[in-house]
Amino acid sequence: MASKLRDKMVDTALRLFYEQGLHAVSVDTILMEAGVSKPTLYKYFRSKNELILAALRQRDEQVRNWLMREMEHRGKSTRGQLLALFDILEEFFQSKEFRGCMFINATVEFPELDDPIHHAAAEHKRIFGRHIAQLVDSLEVLAPDELTQELLILMEGAVITAHVSRSKTAAKYAKKSAEVLIDYALKQTQEHEQKQCG
Helix, strand or coil: CHHHHHHHHHHHHHHHHHHHCCCCCCHHHHHHHHCCCHHHHHHHCCCHHHHHHHHHHHHHHHHHHHHHHHHHHHCCCHHHHHHHHHHHHHHHHHCCCCCCCHHHHHHHHCCCCCCHHHHHHHHHHHHHHHHHHHHHHHHCCCCHHHHHHHHHHHHHHHHHHHHHHCCCCHHHHHHHHHHHHHHHHHHHHHHHHHHHHC
């Protein structure tokens, strides 16, 4: 029962924070939506910021698992998995629930680098970035770090463009750019190997 109450509060807070923003949502609003009392809330969380951190951790797990699972399912090759990321994002951008990236939004609302909330949001980006890096490494291109950063910048740029301008095509164009970058990196590697053999 105790864990169910905690989960209910985190689920409710996560939905409200994503829809309305971290600062905009009051503790009272969360309590009313979740149907719990203030003493119950503070039994599990010492402050609103602790609840924000719990919501971010849950969102991190949900988003990373979803993205990684979908990329693996849709991509028949490493190149295909990397490009599938942008197809997944395009579908996400079309949804009525889309309010940008919760982690980017969190770093804007809590801009200090040493703030635990900023740090938690940035950590999500670092962990997912490592997943992209692992995929790129398996391509065995000449400059994997460079290609990884280029793909991550395309991803983040697509998310921000879709959020700010309500663009329905941001992910589609980002995917086209990603294809060019991946294929160029593969071509460079192939040419390098041919020279080595020659």
